């Protein structure tokens with residue numbers, strides 16, 4: 001069944017970057033240390049910050065991120081603390097290197113999903129984007145995760161450099177035993193926002209290419225029993241626009257204490273909140289919250305500001321389509 005996942009304020013999704021260090025240097029990495037910090041949070045701080053958000057809404061979901069979160073020697077303790085605090089679901093996003101024997105220290109009962117990032121069906125496509133040897137390591141990590149009984153997902157960030165292998169993914173996912181496929185769109189932030197990214201072929205695919213390729217691959221993966229989630233990116237004629245900053249509670253927390261509501265704002269010091277001395281405080285205005293208020297014909301205001309090339313105008317000056325919120329997702333459940 002295919003549906004657009006509606007936004008809700010009844011659930012909080014906390015994307016918690018517990019460190020920004022990573023063993024890889026992906027060409028599209030969005031981590032921006034001047035904006036996000038370069039510290040590794042002590043476990044005591046992680047526990048304190050987890051407690052701050054645990055009962056924020058009826059249902060709080062936590063996604064541990066980095067950098068590479070498994071490089072944090074106390075990730076297992078953080079997972080157990082999140083469980084004890086009553087988080088409704090716990091996910092670890094990893095590049096697959098699985099440091100500190102993390103799979104030996106947590107159980108499938110404690111972690112709802114391990115989510116691996118892979119950007120090609122083959123090493124030939126993945127490794128130039130994510131680093132030499134990373135395809136093999138990631139696939140080995142996925143196999144271990146599946147063998148240990150963890151619910152295992154895969155994130156594929158589509159760009160001009162790997163669109164051609166997207167249709168090979170359902171077969172690979174089925175063979176590996178992955179049960180949830182996240183197709184992601186390349187975000188123009190961090191490394192991808194730099195000029196040389198486009199010269200390297202690491203650019204966003206066009207609307208036509210996205211609409212042509214992604215739903216077809218999603219349907220094929222679903223036919224094989226795999227759940228698929230992907231961002232809507234472009235709204236269809238007549239579809240309502242909503243900004244998640246207004247109507248949902250997604251929080252992107254970085255080790256310097258900044259809390260953003262919109263991923264597209266993360267390259268700028270416009271975060272909505274900060275954690276200072278153990279308390280969550282509103283950041284001084286003007287901040288991203290002020291941007292969410294702006295109603296423009298193009299749809300998402302941040303897309304209009306940072307990636308205007310994605311918007312095409314008709315002769316009368318109105319946009320040919322509206323850009324969806326980057327957090328608006330489509331989903332097919334088999």
Ligand code: SF4
Nearest residue numbers: 022024026029067095
């Ligand atoms: S694995 Fe993630 S954090 Fe590490 S370099 Fe790649 S994109 Fe950045």
Ligand code: SF4
Nearest residue numbers: 243245262300325326
């Ligand atoms: S991507 Fe656009 S629509 Fe979504 S939260 Fe950010 S500013 Fe709002």
